[in-house]
Amino acid sequence: MLKAVDFFCSGGGMSFGMQEAGIQLIAGIDSDLSCKETYEANITGAQFIHADVTALKEEELESKLGLKRNDDELILIGCSPCQFWSIINTDKTKSSKSKNLLIEFKRFVTYFLPGYVVVENVPGVLRRKEESGLNEFIEWLIGNGYKKPHFKVHNVNDFGVPQSRKRFTLIATRISPNEIIPEELKDRKAIVRDVLGEKNGFPKIDAGHRDSSDFLHTVPSLSDINKRRLKKVLKDGGNRLGFANEPELQLKCFIGRDQSFKDTFGRLWWDRPSPTITTKFFSISNGRFVHPEEDRALSIREGATLQSFPLYYKFKGKSVANIARMIGNAVPPKYATAIGKAIIKNHSNG
Template identity: 30%
Template sequence: MELTAIDLFAGCGGLTQGLKQAGVDVASAVEINKNAARAYRMNHPDTVLIQEDICNVSVNDILSVIPDKKVNLVAGCPPCQGFSSVRTRNKGNIIDDERNELILEFLRIVEGIKPEYIMMENVPGIVKYNNFNKTVQQLLEIGYKVDYKIVNVEDYGVPQRRKRLVLLGSLSKQVTIPKSAVPIRSTVKDYIYDLPHVDKSPDPMHKNTTKHSEKVKNIISLIPKDGGSRTDLPPEYWLECHKKSGVGFSDVYGRLSWDKVSSTITGGCLNPSKGRFLHPTENRVITAREAALLQTFPIDYAFPSDISKTELAQMIGNSFPPKFSEIQANYLKDI
């Protein structure tokens, strides 16, 4: 079956990239962020992108830009930062964040278009949220057969530990979240080992890495290669904030391991103080290109070069790994 999709909350295009890799025609997308929309257009010029707050986008607005095409897949990743593990780690509370309501906008578009298939991804914590349960119940009431499950993308060939909730639905067929068809896990080495040294790379994204102070460079140089952690350092090299009892986030200033999957690529992936983001053997944090590759973006995937490292890291870290959405899309095509 040929699938024609729209991608809601498209970001820089990770979900779209995976859908296209599976042969899906992504006819239109919606994204509010200016620079994410720039990145999307750089890589998907044939998809009509509506750069607007989805709350102000009607079903007719979407359908009017894709005449003569029947949309049979609505896909999207509604931002729900209030449910992320980092945001809720303090006492497990759901953070009051207006973005938590955006799942209802996804539901509104689905109800208006009534596509044969739906695909939604989100953080695992959303299952505890009333609007998620409301969305599932409403989908059932309008005729969708729905399945959802929390999975780890490392089980699907993505070289990264990343737990996500995936929801699939169909109007006519029973759907089940597909199990991994990948016999062997991919590793950090599989994706970034063969890249040239930063100084010899012609790729601006691979040259885009954080400049460290001499003090931080010295600390990094003392962390054991290939998987070492800040806890391996002599106490005199511990940062003051790490000397306090009960300090969490033990992965900060940790190195990736060549033969393992990476830690979750987050919006802090270009900052060693935000997680295990140091190169396995070189004394630096990973580059923007390495982070994108660990998210399974193609090596030539383009990003704006005139934005801050912080925004670039968030753009990459907030993305849906293309390889994972490709697997979900292929499953829908197969059934």
């Protein structure tokens, strides 16, 4: 049976999707201990290893998990934190320590020579493939029996995720000479209306609503002025231009800049995929994260649903921000399932 070790596993999006495809997860590795409870609550039989990959030794992992080298049925997955390579214009000082994680992951691939290798990251890794170490990694794979690695930027919306999110994906195998390509769905693309709203199990709530159940239909409160602003934002796709001409509501930073940052305070459209769900999807000032109709940000469960986590997925964390970070950083499970199914199909066909 195909089995996988998920490096940089976070709350388990990739692991869960692979598990749904029919692959056994042996372990998830992450330096963030706050992910442990969520990971173990959802990934059957897998061990959570709290470790900094830069300090983890190959032999140590081999011994801990009883792994074999040159195992045709082993999949090593590396979805490293990717903020440094993101096109989003943020301060890269904090994320710079994670920029070489692909090189660290390569250590384990070199040592174990697994049957399959999966890497998922932001498109910037491909655009800057020399700096990120990707070019060298691909050349190494080809030179060591992984004949036709698939590496491409995919939009997860093509795989049943109700979100527009472009991700770089590499899938390589030394088992066959075939390129492994995740299969896009032929159906209509998933949209917000398919998964959110009352008919999909999301009762109407107000800003500040707290849900103490595992469903976590929880949303942060809003200041009075932000409540007034949202009342002016048109339903179903409106943006901050709805209050731009009201001096008491307009933000000073946007005066004379109507064409800049229009997604801020923006609502989702019912009949389009959501924008990329980031770690700040619960904040109305960090992107187009306002509910299509209700005057509030997306709830924790709504963000998870737009990432294609099932409604029964259990999130454990100390705060809204902590759980939202796990959700926003996750590989959408439905996309991971498509990758897993493509690997299984290749393995079955030899």
